[in-house]
Structure formats: C-alpha cells, structure tokens
Amino acid sequence: MDQNAVEVAGLTKAFGGVRAVEKVSMKVPVGQRRALIGPNGAGKTTLFNCITGTFFPTSGKIFLFGKDVTRLAEHRRTAMGIGRTYQITNVFHDLTVLENLILAVQGNSRQKWVMHRPVSAFSGSLKRAGKELDRVGLTDRTHDSVQHLSYGERRQLELALALASRPRVLFLDEPCSGLSPGERQRIAEIIREFPQDITVILIEHDMSIALGLADQVAVLHRGSIILEGTPDEVRANPEVREVYLGKV
Amino acid sequence: MVLRKWPLLFCAVAAALFAPLYLGPFWLSLLMQILIFGLLALSVELLLGHIGLFSVCQAAFFAVSAYTVAILQVKYGQPTIVAVPAGLGAAIILSLIYGIAVRTSGVYFILVTIALGHVFWGISWTWVSFTNGEGGITNVPAPAVGSLTITSHSSYYYIVLAVVALCVVGYRTLTRSPFGLTLRGIRESESRMRGLGYNIAAHKYTAFVLAGTLSGIAGLLYIYFNRFVSPANAEFFLSIEVALMVLVGGTGTILGPFIGSAIMLGLRNYVSAYIDQWMIVMGLIFIITMLWTPDGVLGVIRRLGVWGRTSHNQPGHRTPTPEEGK
Ligand SMILES: Nc1ncnc2c1ncn2[C@@H]1O[C@H](COP(=O)(O)OP(=O)(O)O)[C@@H](O)[C@H]1O
Numbered sequence A: 001m002d003q004n005a006v007e008v009a010g011l012t013k014a015f016g017g018v019r020a021v022e023k024v025s026m027k028v029p030v031g032q033r034r035a036l037i038g039p040n041g042a043g044k045t046t047l048f049n050c051i052t053g054t055f056f057p058t059s060g061k062i063f064l065f066g067k068d069v070t071r072l073a074e075h076r077r078t079a080m081g082i083g084r085t086y087q088i089t090n091v092f093h094d095l096t097v098l099e100n101l102i103l104a105v106q107g108n109s110r111q112k113w114v115m116h117r118p119v120s121a122f123s124g125s126l127k128r129a130g131k132e133l134d135r136v137g138l139t140d141r142t143h144d145s146v147q148h149l150s151y152g153e154r155r156q157l158e159l160a161l162a163l164a165s166r167p168r169v170l171f172l173d174e175p176c177s178g179l180s181p182g183e184r185q186r187i188a189e190i191i192r193e194f195p196q197d198i199t200v201i202l203i204e205h206d207m208s209i210a211l212g213l214a215d216q217v218a219v220l221h222r223g224s225i226i227l228e229g230t231p232d233e234v235r236a237n238p239e240v241r242e243v244y245l246g247k248v
Numbered sequence B: 001m002v003l004r005k006w007p008l009l010f011c012a013v014a015a016a017l018f019a020p021l022y023l024g025p026f027w028l029s030l031l032m033q034i035l036i037f038g039l040l041a042l043s044v045e046l047l048l049g050h051i052g053l054f055s056v057c058q059a060a061f062f063a064v065s066a067y068t069v070a071i072l073q074v075k076y077g078q079p080t081i082v083a084v085p086a087g088l089g090a091a092i093i094l095s096l097i098y099g100i101a102v103r104t105s106g107v108y109f110i111l112v113t114i115a116l117g118h119v120f121w122g123i124s125w126t127w128v129s130f131t132n133g134e135g136g137i138t139n140v141p142a143p144a145v146g147s148l149t150i151t152s153h154s155s156y157y158y159i160v161l162a163v164v165a166l167c168v169v170g171y172r173t174l175t176r177s178p179f180g181l182t183l184r185g186i187r188e189s190e191s192r193m194r195g196l197g198y199n200i201a202a203h204k205y206t207a208f209v210l211a212g213t214l215s216g217i218a219g220l221l222y223i224y225f226n227r228f229v230s231p232a233n234a235e236f237f238l239s240i241e242v243a244l245m246v247l248v249g250g251t252g253t254i255l256g257p258f259i260g261s262a263i264m265l266g267l268r269n270y271v272s273a274y275i276d277q278w279m280i281v282m283g284l285i286f287i288i289t290m291l292w293t294p295d296g297v298l299g300v301i302r303r304l305g306v307w308g309r310t311s312h313n314q315p316g317h318r319t320p321t322p323e324e325g326k
C-alpha cells in the first residue's frame, strides 16, 4: 500500500503577526520513520499541533490516509488513528499510572461512556494497559500516583499513553528532552521496537537519536522546510552541518 | 489510631435506621435537612470534585423541581405520582438548557452559572400568576400514592433516607465507572484528553445534566419535607451555601458534602439563636476553610492519619490491578 499516512499541503499557521509555520508541504508514506529537526522556535511543535488538530491552520490543507481533515476536531483525528506525545509532559498527575493508561486505552472506544459498571469490570482494557506499561518498562509503578514518578518515568508514561490508543501514526515531540544519555537510549530502543506498520514522525534534538531512527529527515527553519532527505544526505549537507549539527 | 471502616459504616446505618426512635422532632427535622442539602451538595461535588467545574446554579435545578411539584399539586390538583416525575423532568430539561455553560471554563463558568441561576430566581420572583412571586406556594399536600398518605415526619424520614441512600450508591457507581474516570482525566488535563480521543464538551455536558438531575431529586425531597417553596429556594445564596458545604466537608469523597451539610446546618441553627447575620458567619467559615483547611474537614482527618491514608487518591477512586480484572 503506497498511500501517504500524512500529507500536508501549503500549510501556514500565524499567531498574530508571527508565522510560526509557513507554506509547509510534506508527504509521509505509511510505515515511514520521519525525523523533523530544526532549531528552537523553528515551528516544529506548531506543525504537529496543526496536524493533530490542537488548532486549525491559517491556510493550507492536511490529509490523513488520503482524507481531508483540515477542519476536523482533534478527537476525531485521534479516532482516525493519530497518537501523540507532548514536548512538555502532559499526563494525569493526580491519578495512578494504571488509571492514566486506562484513559488512553478507552479513548477510542465506547467504553468511555459506560456509567454503571466499575472500571475493574473491563478486563480487556486492564490487560491492554498492563501490556503497554510492560512495553515502556513501568510495570512496577502500576499503582503509584504519577506525582511520585521521576521525570524520566513520566516521559516513559507519556510514550505509553500515546501507544495505548493504538495509533496508526505517532507524533513524538522531543520524547528524549531533559533525559540523561542512558535514559535517551532507552527511549530510542522503545521507539525502535514499535511495530513496523506504525508511521512515526519524530521531533528530536539529539541528532544521533533522530538520524539513527529515521528513514527520512525534514529540516525546518523559520517555519519552512529547507531540506528533505535521508539521514546521510542531511549529515552531508554543509548548511545543516554548520547550523544544526555543529562542526563535527 | 486507625478506625475500621466497616464497623463504622454499620454503626452509621444502624443509627440512621433507628433515628426516629431516639431523636425528637426538632433533631429529626434537622437530620432530614442535612440529608437533603447534603444531596444537593453532592451534585456540586460531582462537578467540582471530579471535573473541577465550580457550579453556582444548582439551586435553580433544586427549585425548579420543587416548584413544579408545588404548582402541579396545589394549582392543578395533580397527584404525587404525576407531580414527582414532572418535577424530575423539569430539572432535567432545565439542566439540558443550562448545560451550555460548559462551553466556558474557569472563572467564566462560575460567572455564567451565577447568571443562569439568577435568571431562574428572577422568573420565580416575577412570574407571580404562576409562582405567587415572593409569597411562594404554600400548603403543598403530603405525598400520597393511592390511598397511602405519608403524613408523619418520621415515616417521611425513611423515604428521604432511602432516596439519599440510592443516590449515594448510584453516585459511587458512577464515579468508579469509566465515565467517572473520564471526568477526573478532564480535570487533570483537557488537552491530553482531546489528544486521546475524548470529546471533552460532551462529557462535561453529560456530567452537568447528571448533577442537575441530582439537584432536582434533592428538590423533590425538599418540597414534601417543607410543604412550601419560595424564591429563597432558588437564590444565589443557597447555591453558595451548598458549595460551601462541599468545601467545608472536603472534596473528593461522598461523605464530605454530607459532613459539610451537617456542619453548616448545625451551625446555622445554633448561631441564629444568637446572631441575625448568618451571612457574616458563613463568610467567616468560607475564609477560614480557604485559608487553613482547603481540603475540608475530611482532609484534616485524613492528614491526622485517622484513616491511615496519605495518598491524594481518594477512597473509592482506586482502580484494581490488571490481575484483579482477569
Ligand atoms: N500558542 C502559541 N501562541 C503564540 N505563539 C506561539 C504559540 N505556539 C508557538 N508559538 C510561536 O511559534 C513559533 C514556533 O514555536 P514552536 O512551534 O514551539 O517551535 P519549535 O517546536 O520548533 O521549537 C515560536 O516563535 C513560538 O513563540
């Protein structure tokens, strides 16, 4: 199936006078691992927010699996198979790790409307939640309140929440930010082990991780894509080397 | 010192069941008010404790069901069996309409609900031909089903107790359900919930209507208790008072609103013998609660370790292990 999971055409997002994203066009085929790199303020997170539906773009179009979703509400895009993580950890602090996972698991099912049976009656959800916790290595934290988790564990939970809704396209916004080198490798390992049919679009500042995971890389600068290519092409590009990778 | 939960519950149930035997008319009447207003406070707690929405119009749903019953029974001579469902229906319809308030959040939600509450109060005050205006509707008959009429306070007490108990059980079921968990998720992070596929507005709206229905049930219990309804039952002041019950008792539990109700109504009865200005006392209670015990009386008890709990997770909100679910 040579369909595009995500297609963005002439996308612009302006905040007042600031054009955070300007005329971006990009196609990501199903199953691809795509890295999105660029300096702070380049518009990477804004591009994510437009595609996932956090807010609508100023102009341009967005397609998911060939369907125009430019004006579709965020929760409907999630139902179509979008999953995402946030640059700034966005989890449910006052709930337990398991409750966090259950919210993610039931998000795309009718179960979220059930009022007359306890959460504990839904063994399927509990099992899936347990499996996702296992995948990110948080099983021994199942019953702890998120408040008692370390920063690194919260980043793992962040990832587990996105996976638990069984996305077809996953948007990861700097999953390794703020982590130690050891923890970064661990997250990278988790991402590498994702099923191959999940399309992954990854924003990452750690170049060795970003380029190590990606099939294709797009470089964003001041709201526009200035280069698209394989990791090797991006590494070899003098401009990118100079500005984003530092002189090696 | 850790109190056991089950023996305590058993004692409470026994005390409640035999209350008419050992309580005089004054105390029994106070106990019924504590239960009825505790139920009204529980509707505030559903929105405040779970979604974090501070609704200041619950008195409107309380009053609309009370008024509907009073008008149908007194002005149109309808029997209880017609008036009660109609009263409940009126509360549901009003909350379906007032539910638009959930489109706002934070302080705007508070302001919108104040305004909506005021609109209903205004109607009850000015639509004299229908509501008798300031005078209210008096002489509401005792509830009757067929030839059975419940005239004595002590037998009506059992109806109040049964209905409140049913509502509490329903409330507990709801808050432990996937839907209840959803509400707490919304309180913690709306943006994440949207990202996980939840239509936030729909969940908030549903919770708002459920809370309105609960307030309406409290109104039904109240009208047959009081046999009189007036615009005072729809006032902003009442909405504030029940919200204060929740804050005083402590959010996050079912018991909290009822404890708050007992404290507030007990104090009011005691204080009003000495001072006319209950409002001033209420203001002071509010300030003291906010400054020193933001998690209410139950929060203080919990912090003292009586129930041996330190976590922020409330009793009844625990989700079982994946193994337990198998
Ligand atoms: N919600 C917002 N309101 C106003 N300006 C914003 C908002 N989000 C992002 N911006 C601006 O858009 C630009 C791009 O930001 P962002 O997309 O976060 O960059 P990146 O993720 O690449 O670091 C920045 O100048 C930022 O200040």
Ligand SMILES: [Mg+2]
Pocket: A044, A045, A046, A087
């Ligand atoms: Mg960013």
